[in-house]
Amino acid sequence: MKYTSPILLIHGGAGLWRNGSEERVIDSLKEALEVGYLEFNRGSSLEAVRESIASLEDSGVFNAGKGSVKNSHGEVEMDAGIMYGNTLSVGAVASVRAKNPIRKAYEVLQQGKHVLMVRTYWEETQVLSQGLDDRDTVGAVALDKDGNLSAGTSTGGIAGKLPGRVGDSPIPGAGFYATKLVAVSSTGIGELILRTLPAKEVEILRSMGYPLEDSLRAVVNKFTSWFGRDNLGMIALDNQGYASALFNTYAMPRGIKWSGGEKTFFKEGEI
Numbered sequence: 001m002k003y004t005s006p007i008l009l010i011h012g013g014a015g016l017w018r019n020g021s022e023e024r025v026i027d028s029l030k031e032a033l034e035v036g037y038l039e040f041n042r043g044s045s046l047e048a049v050r051e052s053i054a055s056l057e058d059s060g061v062f063n064a065g066k067g068s069v070k071n072s073h074g075e076v077e078m079d080a081g082i083m084y085g086n087t088l089s090v091g092a093v094a095s096v097r098a099k100n101p102i103r104k105a106y107e108v109l110q111q112g113k114h115v116l117m118v119r120t121y122w123e124e125t126q127v128l129s130q131g132l133d134d135r136d137t138v139g140a141v142a143l144d145k146d147g148n149l150s151a152g153t154s155t156g157g158i159a160g161k162l163p164g165r166v167g168d169s170p171i172p173g174a175g176f177y178a179t180k181l182v183a184v185s186s187t188g189i190g191e192l193i194l195r196t197l198p199a200k201e202v203e204i205l206r207s208m209g210y211p212l213e214d215s216l217r218a219v220v221n222k223f224t225s226w227f228g229r230d231n232l233g234m235i236a237l238d239n240q241g242y243a244s245a246l247f248n249t250y251a252m253p254r255g256i257k258w259s260g261g262e263k264t265f266f267k268e269g270e271i
């Protein structure tokens with residue numbers, strides 16, 4: 001569907017969400033939309049993406065930041081990436097410990113010297129583990145009033161992963177991507193996403209002239225035909241204000257806020 005800018009679209013991860021409390025998840029999405037949207041008053045879409053993701057990281061409800069799952073050594077190692085479409089600037093961190101990995105990714109982008117930094121432990125992270133094994137990755141895409149698009153994703157990865165394992169989330173073209181035309185954030189099984197680069201594929205189709213919704217659908221359908229179901233979710237926004245969110249899993253909590261209103265969904269519902 002088409003929305004009026006500024007637009008902020010976020011997700012809380014595609015998955016089974018078996019033990020997830022729908023109410024807490026939706027409340028956290030609403031809070032993140034609120035916090036992120038405020039940034040449109042003072043910053044660009046990049047800051048809206050950073051702040052909405054930082055809010056989701058702090059909520060403890062998702063597998064990112066405070067709620068990150070543990071690896072096979074019982075430790076937390078997180079991945080995050082952020083991209084500003086206008087300049088194709090990227091900042092990403094992989095296998096790190098920090099309160100807000102998305103802020104560290106933003107710092108890497110602002111410094112402009114490198115794209116991806118690994119294995120830096122800024123702050124010890126409290127492990128929240130109990131009872132919420134279905135919590136999932138978070139991501140955001142935004143379009144500000146000047147027409148600038150940004151995208152970002154943050155995750156604790158996959159529970160029980162080997163130390164040093166890096167997923168798709170900090171890799172541009174895989175876990176996120178943004179240009180002057182389109183912004184995308186992916187969630188799902190990193191080992192499959194890394195081999196197929198669905199965020200970049202959406203960008204390619206959209207830049208060939210296909211509508212955003214069709215581009216996203218083609219990529220998710222191809223992924224499902226290759227690998228089966230329960231492994232991918234994506235959100236995307238283009239510079240015309242078209243937004244879309246598709247997934248092949250049981251649920252993908254998601255929400256959108258635009259100049260005319262706000263919507264949040266857990267399972268069914270069209271963005």
Ligand SMILES: NC(=O)C[C@H](N)C(=O)O
Pocket residue numbers: 013014136137155156157158166167168169186187188189190191
């Ligand atoms: N649930 C997720 O989205 C996990 C993330 N894509 C990873 O593989 O690290």
